[in-house]
Structure formats: C-alpha cells, structure tokens
C-alpha cells in the first residue's frame with residue numbers, strides 16, 4: 083500500500099494491476115510499461131500475452147543498475163493478481179481512505195470473480211479503512227457471487243467514470259441501495275451538459291472533477307463553463323464536489339472546491 087499524490091485519497095492499494103480498456107489518456111499504463119522488465123515471463127517473442135497471472139509471491143528481477151528488486155509490474159499492464167498484497171490493509175492500523183486498484187480496473191470483464199472476492203474479503207478483515215472502488219464497467223458491481231451485488235458497508239464506496247456525454251447513463255449502474263456512490267468526471271473531455279443530467283446529481287453522493295494531465299500534445303483542456311455547470315448542479319442538489327488541482331489554471335485557486343462526503347482525516351503516517 084502506498085501513499086499517493088491522488089488528492090482525494092490517503093493511499094492506494096493495488097492487489098490487482100493492469101487493464102484492457104485501452105483509454106488513450108491512461109497514466110497507469112504509462113507507468114506500468116515504464117517499469118516493465120525486459121524479460122517478461124508468459125509473453126511470447128511476438129509480444130503476445132499468454133494466460134492470466136496470479137502471483138502468490140512477488141517477482142524479483144534484475145534492474146538496469148544490476149540490483150535485484152521487486153517488480154511491481156512484471157507483466158506490464160496485463161491483468162495481474164498480486165495475491166501477496168492482500169494483507170496490506172490489515173497491517174496498516176491507522177484508518178485510511180484507500181483508492182483500491184488505482185493501477186487497474188478491478189471490475190473489468192476480464193477479471194476473475196475470485197480475484198474480486200479476495201479483495202472484498204481483505205477489506206472485510208481491515209474495517210478500519212474506507213475503501214473507494216472506481217470502474218469504467220459499473221455493471222460488474224452487480225455481477226459476482228454475492229448475488230445481490232457488492233458489499234455495502236459504511237466504509238465501502240463505489241464510483242464510475244464519466245468523461246463524455248455518452249458515459250452519463252452509467253450512474254444508473256452504480257450499486258442499488260448504496261448511499262456511498264461517486265462519479266469521477268476525470269478527465270473531463272467535453273461538455274457533459276450537466277443541466278440535463280439532474281437525476282444523476284440527485285442520486286449520486288459525491289462528484290470529483292479533473293482535467294486531462296500528462297505530457298500529451300493533444301490534451302483536451304475543459305472549458306470553464308463545462309466545469310461551472312457541473313459545480314452548479316452539485317450545489318443545486320447539495321452534493322459535495324472535489325475539484326482536482328488540474329483545474330486551477332482554468333477556474334483559479336479561489337474558485338476551487340475540495341469537499342468530501344465525510345470528515346477528512348489528516349494522516350501523518
């Protein structure tokens with residue numbers, strides 16, 4: 083489990099890494115590929131991946147400096163279960179707000195149910211933390227062996243990503259009867275016409291907004307009005323909104339809102 087630069091959580095925890103959604107703006111893929119070892123087991127010479135990787139112990143590889151280190155992404159950005167990380171939340175005694183699988187989509191269709199169930203079981207063993215799950219495939223929240231959907235403890239939060247107008251309908255797929263839902267509007271790639279999505283703003287409990295980041299020359303810079311429309315809708319329905327620092331150049335620091343649906347603990351660990 084790692085401390086993180088992600089502004090809306092204290093830590094990330096990545097028992098599963100890798101994702102096959104293929105978003106062009108993906109920062110996680112860039113990181114994973116950067117740390118991909120030269121000799122990748124289960125990757126053929128043609129670069130074809132064979133099988134799903136379920137690691138009971140970390141893979142140690144020799145790095146460019148000749149030293150052996152734990153390899154965080156032994157298969158690059160291919161889905162990998164780091165089973166040996168499951169007990170990390172238990173060992174972290176001080177309560178944290180944890181973004182689960184920041185380097186994956188845990189609810190991607192390719193992820194075995196057993197991996198998801200193991201992650202939930204690990205959360206259950208460490209109830210001192212708050213867990214935030216985020217997926218681009220929210221229909222999977224309702225499809226696992228629990229039958230009724232995902233576990234709905236007070237400390238469990240479920241979100242989905244909305245970047246464009248065509249994504250807005252996904253809020254309907256967040257777990258039913260859950261009071262801990264959020265929408266991550268990041269990266270905001272076009273005007274989502276927030277005023278036309280009032281049911282989303284009524285139903286969902288928290289909104290995060292951010293712009294595309296990274297060094298791409300074609301990054302889309304959201305218009306100020308797109309952002310203001312979202313914030314106005316949040317205000318209309320009394321919903322907290324968290325604006326990421328990537329919006330400061332667009333709206334100015336004095337207009338930033340960094341609200342949480344819970345009291346924000348300050349962590350010093």
Ligand code: SF4
Pocket residue numbers: 101102103104105107108109110111185186187218
């Ligand atoms: S869903 Fe997230 S992790 Fe997966 S490719 Fe897209 S940005 Fe990357």
